[in-house]
Amino acid sequence: xxxxxxxxxxxxxxxxxxxxxxxxxxxxxxxxxxxxxxxxxxxxxxxxxxxxxxxxxxxxxxxxxxxxxxxxxxxxxxxxxxxxxxxxxxxxxxxxxxxxxxxxxxxxxxxxxxxxxxxxxxxxxxxxxxxxxxxxxxxxxxxxxxxxxxxxxxxxxxxxxxxxxxxxxxxxxxxxxxxxxxxxxxxxxxxxxxxxxxxxxxxxxxxxxxxxxxxxxxxxxxxxxxxxxxxxxxxxxxxxxxxxxxxxxxxxxxxxxxxxxxxxxxxxxxxxxxxxxxxxxxxxxxxxxxxxxxxxxxxxxxxxxxxxxxxxxxxxxxxxxxxxxxxxxxxxxxxxxxxxxxxxxxxxxxxxxxxxxxxxxxxxxxxxxxxxxxxxxxxxxxxxxxxxxxxxxxxxxxxxxxxxxxxxxxxxxxxxxxxxxxxxxxxxxxxxxxxxxxxxxxxxxxxxxxxxxxxxxxxxxxxxxxxxxxxxxxxx
Numbered sequence: 001x002x003x004x005x006x007x008x009x010x011x012x013x014x015x016x017x018x019x020x021x022x023x024x025x026x027x028x029x030x031x032x033x034x035x036x037x038x039x040x041x042x043x044x045x046x047x048x049x050x051x052x053x054x055x056x057x058x059x060x061x062x063x064x065x066x067x068x069x070x071x072x073x074x075x076x077x078x079x080x081x082x083x084x085x086x087x088x089x090x091x092x093x094x095x096x097x098x099x100x101x102x103x104x105x106x107x108x109x110x111x112x113x114x115x116x117x118x119x120x121x122x123x124x125x126x127x128x129x130x131x132x133x134x135x136x137x138x139x140x141x142x143x144x145x146x147x148x149x150x151x152x153x154x155x156x157x158x159x160x161x162x163x164x165x166x167x168x169x170x171x172x173x174x175x176x177x178x179x180x181x182x183x184x185x186x187x188x189x190x191x192x193x194x195x196x197x198x199x200x201x202x203x204x205x206x207x208x209x210x211x212x213x214x215x216x217x218x219x220x221x222x223x224x225x226x227x228x229x230x231x232x233x234x235x236x237x238x239x240x241x242x243x244x245x246x247x248x249x250x251x252x253x254x255x256x257x258x259x260x261x262x263x264x265x266x267x268x269x270x271x272x273x274x275x276x277x278x279x280x281x282x283x284x285x286x287x288x289x290x291x292x293x294x295x296x297x298x299x300x301x302x303x304x305x306x307x308x309x310x311x312x313x314x315x316x317x318x319x320x321x322x323x324x325x326x327x328x329x330x331x332x333x334x335x336x337x338x339x340x341x342x343x344x345x346x347x348x349x350x351x352x353x354x355x356x357x358x359x360x361x362x363x364x365x366x367x368x369x370x371x372x373x374x375x376x377x378x379x380x381x382x383x384x385x386x387x388x389x390x391x392x393x394x395x396x397x398x399x400x401x402x403x404x405x406x407x408x409x410x411x412x413x414x415x416x417x418x419x420x421x422x423x424x425x426x427x428x429x430x431x432x433x434x435x436x437x438x439x440x441x442x443x444x445x446x447x448x449x450x451x452x453x454x455x456x457x458x459x460x461x462x463x464x465x466x467x468x469x470x471x472x473x474x475x476x
Contacts, residue, residue, distance in 0.1 A: 021229040037194055055174060078379070097423070129161070168277050172300045258387045260418055261352065293420065324372045328362075330356065331418060
């Protein structure tokens, strides 16, 4: 639904002053923009990527998720780090896993997300998959894992399940059916309530005077432009936000981060075939003491072929239908640095590789228990980099940076090594930041009542209002 702003309005943007500029449209930024637009604030959303309609095809995935040097970055060890650059960010391509917000982790750093996590869950269509959506392959892997002694369970999914129909292909490259929630839905709401979305706008730095943010500099169509606002929220992701901060004078950004490495373990099922409507990460287990998680992870055919070729399994290039796949993703050690041009200089440590070996052995055990043969593993990949602008280091508990009126709200602020799907946590952080900004807009000091969070009745009312808004938006 979101449409790029027309070029003839660029002069208006150059001259206009906004209450709030949000840089980036992933879950954190989209939530802040939407919640502030609903509060009547004048919001400008700047997104580096395109905002074309969701087509859900391979071409969209290639151009918005897999462009080397832009959306896929490589480490010195050849590990590929992927990030979606489009309206909605990586959530357009994620696997809709709504992992619970780790409340205790944030409490250790002075951030109470209890109320905002509850509000986010109330507004979003989060639930384990209905039995009718569990495929024979997913059920076989679950049974194999349980036979192997693992507490393998259905995972919470952020999906409008009553829209799903048998045969619906999962939206790996964007969901044309509107089953999978993405941050683009919140952007649609923000625009419907008056926010301005500008695509193809790459923010290069934050402008400030006397230690206070006044606006941003961005490049659009080869021209450098400036937009001003009372407050700025950087939500350009774990790579984008620290680079903007560095260019704005905060040189410490972009060091000692995580990137949640993963690989998949594959086996051949001779008596079972993948269906077109497989849903990835439908069930799994988090082995917290070992530092990793495992889930089922069917891939679309193109990705299966690429991953098999990458590790020399040419005999498996066309064995997509008979391949059972388990993802192993772990909490890597903090370390490394970003270059000023966005290069990723981080290596897997000996500890990382030890966890990986343990995860491989466990995944192989599950596959064998499920009846798979000819088991092999793919090369490393990484997802949702973060910790580059940590809470307690470069932002405070309210996500405020050393530059006054400049805030950060994306994976970069997560203060510890992670290893978990972050989308629900980012929505909760976005809701908390929006409350903080709204409470302090007039006085500059948030009220205690506002920061205490919504009541149960308010959460239910917000849920109903959100459902009505989304329904109305989609009808149009």
